[in-house]
Amino acid sequence: MQDHTSKASLDTSIALQKFGVGQPVRRKEDDTLVRGKGRYTDDCSLPGQLTAVMVRSPHAHGVIRGIGTEAARGMPGVRGVYTGADLAAANYGPFTCGLPMKSRDGAPLLQTNRLALATDKVRFVGDPVAFVVADTLAQARDAAEAVELDIEPLDAVTDAEAALQPGAPQLYDHIPNNVALDYHFGDTDAVNAAFASAAHVTTLDIENTRVAAVPMEPRVGLASYDANTGRYTIQLPTQGVSGNRNTLAKLLGVPNDKVRVLTGQVGGSFGMKNISYPEYICILHAAKDLGRPVKWTDERSTAFLTDSHGRGQQIHAELALDAAGHFLAIRLSGTGNLGAYITGVAPLPLSLNVGKNIGSVYRTPLLSVDIKCVVTNVTLMGAYRGAGRPEANYFLERLIDRAADEMGIERLTLRKRNFIKPAQLPFTACSGVTYDCGDFAGVFADALEHADYAGFAQRKKDSRKRGKLRGIAVGSYLEVTAPPSPELGKIVFEADGTVRLITGTLDYGQGHATPFAQVLCAQLGVPFDAVRLEQGDSDIVHTGNGTGGSRSITASGQAIVEASQQVIAKGKAAASHVLETAEADIEFEAGRFTVAGTDRSIGIMELAQKLRDAKLPDGVPSSLDVDHATQGPPSAFPNGCHVAEVEVDPDTGVTQIVRYTAVNDFGTVINPMIVAGQLHGGVAQGIGQALMEKMSYDASGQPITGSLQDYALPRAEDIPLMTVADHPVPTPANPLGTKGCGEAGCAGSLGSVVNAVLDALKDVGVKSLDMPLTSEKVWRAIREAKQSAAA
16 A cells, blocks of 8 residues: 555646646636537726717828717717827827847838827728727617718829839828838848859749738727826737736826736737727727727627737749759848838837748848838738748748759759758857757658658649649748847745646636646646636736747746746755755655655645744745746747648639648647647638738729628638648757747748649749639639630
C-alpha cells in the first residue's frame, strides 16, 4: 500500500500526463460557447442605459458646409445630438499612428490626425460626422435620419497608384501627392548590381487584394462615467485591454487610471479590433455629458464601411538568379493603400513587415523594398491575420514558380537548391533578421510525402479523363513574429481552491484558457480544472501588449514560466517553515514541496491554504501569489510548407481544392488540437482571399461589396479536409521552445492555392492571374487563352 505522499504524487503525475504540455486537451470554454452561454459585449446592459446611432457621410470625399441637428433634437426620446464641434470643445486628442517609421529621406510618417467626428472634410463613405443618443434604438435611428448634412462633394480617388498621379484628388494639404510614407529598405546599389549581373531575372506585377475582416461579432461599446471619481468605464471586444486603455486615456486626455476597459468573450477579430475607433470616444463623451451609460452596437452593413480592412497593395516583384538557379536578390516596389486615415499599425503590414518576411526559408543574399504608403478615399486599413507575413511569402512563392517555368528548372528542385541548410543556422536573412533554428528542407520533404506529391501525375491523368484541369503547388513560408514587449504573468491562489492566472494577451477565439492552464500545470502541478484565466479587465491586467503577431503562447508562456519560478521560490521558503526544516533542504516536483531524502512533503495547493490562515514569522511569505511582468521573448520563426491540389472546370472556371496538406514547425506544441484548429482557420481565410474575397469601389468611392450579398466568404463546402502534421524544432529563444501558430494558415495558403490554380491553367496557356481567382475570372482567362491560341 502506498502512503499518502506517494499516492498524491502519483495522482499529480497522472494529471500532468493527461493535461500536460503536448496533450490534445479539449478547450475549457467550448461548453459555454457552443451552448450559447457566452457573454459578449452586446449581451451586457447597465441600468438606465441609452442607445447611440452614428450619422455617417454618404460621400467618399467632400467639404462639410453644415450639419443640421435641430429637427433631430426635438424628436421623441432624444437625449443628445453631437457633432464634431461638440467633441472639439472637449479637446479630445486625435487618432494617430505611434509607429516611429520614417521615409527614405528621414522624414517621419505624416500623420492624418483623425478626430472622432469629422469637422472640415469627409474622406470615405461611412466617415462619422455626428451621432444621436436616445432612449431606444428605434428612436435613435429615426433621429439620426433627421440629421441634415450639407456636404459639398469632391472628386475621390480609391486606387493607390491613381492617387500618386498628377492632378489626383488630394486628401490632406500636408500630405503631398497623398504619400504618407515613402518606405525604403536595403542597399539599392548592391541590389541593382546583382540584377545587372544575373543570368536570369523574373518579374511579376502582383495585386494583394484588399479584404474585409468580417468577424462573427461586430464592434460594440457600452460606456459609463462616474462623476464622483472622474473615471470612465467602457466594455469593448478587444485584443488586449491594457493597450486599449492606454490609447483611450490618451485620446480623452486623462491619466490611464481614469479609464477602465472590460472585455468578455470576443467573436473574432483578426487584427481589426486591436485599435480604437471614433465610436468609442463618442459614447464615452455622451456618457459623461448625459450622466447615463450609453451603448452603441454596429451592424454588418456599416461594419463593411468602417471596420479596418486588410492587405491592399500593388507590387512589382523581381527575383534575380544565377545560371544554376541560385537566388541573388529580391527587389520589391509598389504601393500600399492606407485608406482615408492611418490607424495605429497600418504602415507596418504594407511595408516593413513585408520586408522582414520576404526572405522566407531561402538564402537570398540581397533585398530592396520600396513601397509608398498612400492615403485614398476608402475605409482605413489595419492589421489582418498575418499583417504583412502572408503577402511577403506569397510574393516570393509566385516569383519562384514563374522563375522555374522561365528557366526550365523543376519547381521543387529550384526551391531545394535555395533552402537555408540546418548547418547554416543561425542565419541572417536578407531582411537583416537572424533566424535561430529550423529544418526547412526537412519540413518540405515531409509535406511532399504527406501530400503524396509523387502520385500527382496519375491523379492529373484521372482528372483529364473527366474533363478537368488539375494543378498542384507548394507554399513554403516563414514568419517573423511580433518583437519583444512586456507581458504579464500573475498567479493568485484563491480561498476557494482555484488558481487565477492573469495575462495581458486576450483570447478572441484562439482558446488561451486551455494551453495556458496546461503550461501552468506543467510548471506547478496545480489541478487543471482549478486554473481560471483572466484577461479582460484593465484594472487587473496592468501590463501587456495584447494578442497579435502570433505572440501569445511565446509571450504569455514565458511570463507564466517565470512567474511559476517565483511561486516555487516563495513556496520553498514557506514550506521550510511548515515542514520545520532548512529552506535549502526543500525540493519541488510535480506540485509538491518535499524535504530532501524523506517522505515529508506538502502539496502546493495545501500550502497555499495553510499560509492564508497561519500566523507567520518575519521572512516567511504570507502567500504564494506572484505579480510578474516579463520583458517578453524575442521574435520567433514559425515556418512550414503547404501543398494545395486543385481541380478546375474549364467550362465554368469553378475551382475546387481537392487535397490540402500542411506540415509546420511551430516549435514546442502545447496543445496539438488547438494548433490544428488555428491552422484550419488561417487556411480558410487564405483560401477566401485567393479565390473569392475583394473589397471593391466604384469611381466615386462608393463600396460595391458592402454586404454579405456581394462580398463572398468561403463556406464549409469550399474548405477541404486537411492533412496536418508537425515537424517541430523548438526554439531556444523562450523557455517553452514555442514559435507561435495563429497566422501560419494564411501564410502558407495564399501561395500554394494560387500557384496550384495557375499550374492547372498552364495546360490551356494561362500564365498569370491576380487574386481573387473567381470562377468568372478563371473562365474568362481560359476563354481568352484559347482564342489567342486559335488566332
